[in-house]
Amino acid sequence: MSTQRTEHTPRPDEHSPWVFSTRELVRRPGTQRTVTRTVPAPGGDEVIGLAGVIAVPDSSDVELDLSLESVTEGVYVSGTATARLEGECSRCLDPLSDEIEIRIGELFAYPDSVTEETTDADEIPRLVDDRFDLTQAVRDAVVTELPMAPLCREDCPGLCSGCGERWADLAPDHGHETLDPRWAALKERLPSAE
Numbered sequence: 001m002s003t004q005r006t007e008h009t010p011r012p013d014e015h016s017p018w019v020f021s022t023r024e025l026v027r028r029p030g031t032q033r034t035v036t037r038t039v040p041a042p043g044g045d046e047v048i049g050l051a052g053v054i055a056v057p058d059s060s061d062v063e064l065d066l067s068l069e070s071v072t073e074g075v076y077v078s079g080t081a082t083a084r085l086e087g088e089c090s091r092c093l094d095p096l097s098d099e100i101e102i103r104i105g106e107l108f109a110y111p112d113s114v115t116e117e118t119t120d121a122d123e124i125p126r127l128v129d130d131r132f133d134l135t136q137a138v139r140d141a142v143v144t145e146l147p148m149a150p151l152c153r154e155d156c157p158g159l160c161s162g163c164g165e166r167w168a169d170l171a172p173d174h175g176h177e178t179l180d181p182r183w184a185a186l187k188e189r190l191p192s193a194e
Contacts, residue, residue, distance in 0.1 A: 013134040018042070020077075025070040025131045027110070032069040039133035040065060041083060048139045054087025054096070054150045062138065066104070074109040074118075074127060081138045090149035092166050100152075102141040108132040 012019040017039040025031045041056040049055025066079035082101045107126045109115040157167035162176035
């Protein structure tokens with residue numbers, strides 16, 4: 001049963017900077033090591049963030065500061081990931097950038113462990129060939145921290161619905177007169193007050 005689950009877990013690409021070896025930790029509970037690594041953010045379909053809204057730019061640096069600890073059921077990975085974010089303001093559509101630091105805490109289960117045998121393959125990540133890929137754990141942690149509607153500043157006034165210009169660039173008395181079409185003929189007959 002556990003062999004089938006391991007077969008469904010993709011084999012980590014050992015050449016990926018997002019893949020970590022746990023060979024010296026495996027099956028030795030209490031053994032720990034720290035890892036600091038700078039990795040390029042994945043791009044394309046693998047984007048970290050909300051595509052088209054706010055995300056870590058492709059190939060930009062992601063700083064990982066991690067602790068890998070062997071526990072009875074696998075290797076527990078904890079620490080932080082820090083990255084630059086780019087996107088656009090949801091009100092005025094101006095570009096924006098920010099930095100995010102997120103906490104990571106993820107158990108990667110050993111093959112044939114009780115955890116591996118009692119959970120579905122998509123519930124908890126697995127170690128494959130004593131390696132794990134941290135990409136999905138970082139992606140999940142970043143997405144939960146991102147605003148669904150990012151703003152360039154909290155009081156961003158947005159865009160004028162009449163002309164589409166940024167309210168911040170318009171005069172305070174800016175406005176658009178909207179005349180009910182039923183009164184248009186009457187307006188032509190009345191003298192204009194200038």
